[in-house]
Amino acid sequence: MSTMSAPLSPGFVNGDVSFWYRSLGLPVPGDPLGGDIEADVAIVGAGYTGLWTAYYLKKARPSLRVVVLEKEFAGFGASGRNGGWLTGALAGTPERYAKTHGPDAARRLQRSMFGAVDEVVRVAAEEGIEADIVKGGITTVARSAAQAGRLREDLAWQRDWGWTEEDVRLLPPEEMDARLRVNGAVSATWSPHCARIQPAKLARGLARAVRDLGVEIYERTPVTEIARGRAVTPHGTVTAGHVLRCTEGFTATIPGHHRDWLPMNSSMIVTEPLPEKVWDSIGWAGRELLGDMAHYYMYAQRTADDRIAFGGRGKPYLYGSKVDERGHTHAWTVDALWDLLTSFFPAVGSSRVAHAWSGVLGVPRDWCATVHVDHTTGLGWAGGYTGHGVTTTNLAGRTLCDLVLRRETELTALPWVDRRVRAWEPEPLRWLGVHSMYRLYRLADARENRGMTRTSALAKIANKITGH
Structure with missing residues (x-):
């Protein structure tokens, strides 16, 4: 790929969390913890995992005192920076889950992921969360002969794991062209199990919903120690029967967890709003999500205000599991993403990049997510979503809720529960x-x-x- 220098808007912003928050205005963090308190459940991290867990716990048992501790503000991390893919794709492969629990359990986990897409849509509607949600599915394109071969293999593999024609199908050329005209695309599949969201709107709305239920969210409150029965912060200690770690890509910054999950960087750019003539050449009226079959893959959405948000890997990892908290993106990454975007859609070359940002996702050593609660210590966690967290966090939150309440349910029997993974090197x-x-x-x-x-x-x- 020959990289060209990306044209930048006069108001171009690099980092500053994400474009999603730029469009809303960065929230003013709430009050920090004001001293030692007691709770039934203390949740570390006010991203999607922590917020969904708090939501379902208070819905199930309103009398519980649930406290959420957040270093910055609710939705500051990956929850407010991702590509807005509410996708039913698994965090990991069914083969690895099947090794310990069998293929039927792996298939149940996959079906639970499909259902989680609709559950997020349902809760957003019920709670009045306006997050620009459109369930248009996902189109995955192949742009070379090798990619087309992998697309066919992937479709056959999905059939082997129980995906029906209603779950995913190969698009005939005329339908592919009618949906979304990607330059150089030779084949494509479409699945209905995906919805577009505006990530920061979902995070902000979910935080409001849990506060309305009586959950206490203390922002500007970094947790320096997680131990049996307590979460320690510079502003006081929360003593609780259960302490749940919901920190995903920032887990490596917590003492004792440096090698649990790798903080992998993903980067995004977003264009200026595109004029009608550009959309006439592209299509994309259904506002489905877009991915491809490259190894160094991309992900994209058409936003509610008619921009293209386009993501990829950039600098994948910082030495020593360091995390760039403000989301700054290297210039060569911006250029590479722009080059790839305009190769997909040449007509976008008349636009410019309005914002670039990065975020971190959590990657376990086997690339599969886990949910765990130890009732002996009261400690629990969920994460390692490998980039599929927008949906997986909802399923994880419901599962953590059932585990904390000692319910034996279909969720607590899923094969990612109590999964043990070795540390990274x-x-x-x-x-x-x-x-x-x-x-x-x-x-x-x-x-x-x-x-x-x-x-x-x-x-x-x-x-x-x-x-x-």
């Missing part, structure tokens, strides 16, 4: 492994784009390096 092995993986992915894509008809062996080597 120490540095410099983590840095070398991740950067080698993505370097090989980029090389594999470049080779495939030059006419290869099969998946490059470099991508297979990359998968072996990190267990992807």
Whole structure:
């Protein structure tokens, strides 16, 4: 790929959390914890996982005192920075969940993910959360012969795991063209199990809903220690029967959890609002989500105000599991994303980049999510969503709720509950492994784009390096 310099709007912003918050205005963080308190449940992290868990706990048992502790403001992390994909895709592969619980359990987890998409839509409507939700599904395109081969293999694999024609189907050329005209696309699939959202609106609305239920959210309150029966902060200690860690990509910053989940960076750009003539050339009237079959993959949405929000990997990992909290994005990443965006949609070249930002997602060593509550210690957690957190957090929140309340339900029997995963390797092995993986992915894509008809062996080597 030959990278061109991205044209920037006069008001271009890099970082400052995300464009999603820029369009709303950054919230003023609420009051910090004012001293030692007692609660039934203390939740560390006011992202989607923590907020959904608090929501379902208070709905199930209104008498519970539920306290949420947040270092910045509710939705500051990945919950307010993601691509707005409310997708039914699994965080991980069914094969890995099936190893411990069997294929039927893995299929139940997949069906639960499909249902979680509709559950988020339902709750948003019930609670009056206006989050620009459109359930238009997802179109996945192949733009080379090798990608087309993987698309066919992926479709056959999904059929083997119980996805029916109603769950995913190959688009005939005329329907592909009618839906969304991607330059160079040779084939595509469509699935209904995905909805577009505005991430910050969902986070803000969910925080409001849980506060209305009586949940206490203390912002500007970093947690310095999580231990049996307590969460310690500079402003006081919360003593609670259950303490739940819901920190996803920021988990590596918590003492004792440095190697649990890798904080992987993902970056996004968003265009200026596009004129009608550009949309006439692109289509995209159904506002479905868009992904592709490249190894160094992209993700995109058409926003409510007719921009394109377009994401990809950028600099995937910072040495020592460091986290850039403000979301600054390197110039070469902005340029690379713009280059890829305009290769998908050449007509967008008349626009400019209005905002760029980055966020971190949590990646376990086996790339599969986990939910856990230990009633002996009262400690619990959920996370490791590998980029599928917008939907998975809802399922995790409902599952944590049932586990805390000691309910035996279909959710607590899912194969991600109590899943144990080994820690990531120490540095410099983590840095070398991740950067080698993505370097090989980029090389594999470049080779495939030059006419290869099969998946490059470099991508297979990359998968072996990190267990992807």
